[in-house]
Amino acid sequence: MAETRQVWRLAKRPVGDIRDGDLVFRDEPLPELQEGQFLLKVGYLSLDPTNRIWMSDMEQYMPPVELGAPMRGGVVGRVVASRKPGYEPGMLVAGFSEWASHIVTDGTGMGPFPEIPGLSVAQLFGTLAAVGPTAYFGLLDIGQPKPGETLVVSAAAGGVGQIVGQIGKLKGCKVIGIAGGADKCRYITQELGFDHAIDYKSQDVGAELDRIAPEGVDINFEQVGGKIMSAVLDRMKVFGRVPLCGMISGYNATDGEEEPGRWTMLLMRRLTIRGFIVSDFADRFPEAYQALIGWMLEGKVKTRQDVRPGLDKADEHVKLLYSGGNFGKLLVQVADI
Ligand code: NAP
Numbered sequence: 001m002a003e004t005r006q007v008w009r010l011a012k013r014p015v016g017d018i019r020d021g022d023l024v025f026r027d028e029p030l031p032e033l034q035e036g037q038f039l040l041k042v043g044y045l046s047l048d049p050t051n052r053i054w055m056s057d058m059e060q061y062m063p064p065v066e067l068g069a070p071m072r073g074g075v076v077g078r079v080v081a082s083r084k085p086g087y088e089p090g091m092l093v094a095g096f097s098e099w100a101s102h103i104v105t106d107g108t109g110m111g112p113f114p115e116i117p118g119l120s121v122a123q124l125f126g127t128l129a130a131v132g133p134t135a136y137f138g139l140l141d142i143g144q145p146k147p148g149e150t151l152v153v154s155a156a157a158g159g160v161g162q163i164v165g166q167i168g169k170l171k172g173c174k175v176i177g178i179a180g181g182a183d184k185c186r187y188i189t190q191e192l193g194f195d196h197a198i199d200y201k202s203q204d205v206g207a208e209l210d211r212i213a214p215e216g217v218d219i220n221f222e223q224v225g226g227k228i229m230s231a232v233l234d235r236m237k238v239f240g241r242v243p244l245c246g247m248i249s250g251y252n253a254t255d256g257e258e259e260p261g262r263w264t265m266l267l268m269r270r271l272t273i274r275g276f277i278v279s280d281f282a283d284r285f286p287e288a289y290q291a292l293i294g295w296m297l298e299g300k301v302k303t304r305q306d307v308r309p310g311l312d313k314a315d316e317h318v319k320l321l322y323s324g325g326n327f328g329k330l331l332v333q334v335a336d337i
Contacts, residue, residue: 043337147172304328
């Protein structure tokens with residue numbers, strides 16, 4: 001059994017982009033297992049845009065990570081020793097925990113994770129925790145898609161976006177994805193079946209929307225904010241819906257400026273805009289898991305993971321999210337499990 005573990009701790013709150021020294025990587029002794037605890041060997045760490053929010057002390061939906069504390073993150077791993085009934089060695093367990101190689105825990109925020117023949121741990125973890133439920137509830141509950149409607153999704157080749165577009169197709173929508181670069185645009189149309197892609201890095205988003213969706217937009221699944229959001233909002237139909245999922249273009253901003261309000265237009269078009277955090281739907285996660293696993297096994301929803309080796313490089317890997325360097329749900333492979 002391991003006697004030490006490797007862990008990332010938050011040393012400084014980043015200003016702007018995450019920089020060397022904001023996080024520190026350490027070898028630490030493993031605490032002795034107490035009654036009611038188990039030891040988890042981490043297999044994969046999920047890196048998510050919200051990590052940058054947790055590193056800051058801006059207003060947010062859960063407490064920021066405290067300075068000096070282990071960096072918070074989603075993990076999946078295998079129990080290697082246990083003094084907690086129901087958590088036997090060999091079991092897969094996932095949940096909110098720490099950027100670490102091993103975790104001694106009483107299981108708060110964690111739970112057993114399924115093993116499904118035909119789906120790898122990376123595929124399943126990279127879909128269910130928690131980009132898949134985000135796409136599922138954001139689109140179906142808030143977006144309310146109907147056959148024939150036009151759905152636009154930004155950050156379309158990423159963890160959430162790729163799933164939103166495919167569920168939109170299953171619901172009979174015309175799906176337009178906005179992504180950065182030709183490879184991502186080719187992927188979402190040719191591999192995932194989106195109707196159109198707009199490469200915001202080389203095309204004018206507004207002009208492209210006018211060309212491919214002259215009818216206007218019923219649902220804008222918003223993940224980016226800024227100019228891309230403005231271009232889509234300008235083209236919303238009356239009674240359009242906006243699941244407000246993320247605003248990644250502003251996560252590293254230092255000017256603290258918010259998007260300008262456009263209240264008169266929102267009123268005239270009677271738009272419904274609802275911000276949401278996937279945990280708002282936690283009591284219905286089993287419904288999303290069942291649907292997503294079913295679609296994956298039937299080949300109706302494909303999910304792509306971008307798996308990077310090495311916990312020791314996690315501080316570099318996480319930066320990929322804010323530059324578009326990831327292609328699919330970003331995971332770190334910490335160990336073979
Ligand atoms: P992701 O899409 O896999 O990765 C982030 C992507 O955002 C990048 O690959 C990049 O794609 C795009 N991006 C980054 N900076 C950008 C910018 N300045 N302008 C335009 N695009 C930019 O990450 P994800 O986990 O699926 O998250 C996507 C969004 O959903 C984020 O805003 C995240 O905060 C949000 N989210 C919300 C919830 C919730 O509960 N509300 C849960 C999960 C995620 P390109 O190469 O295409 O630029």
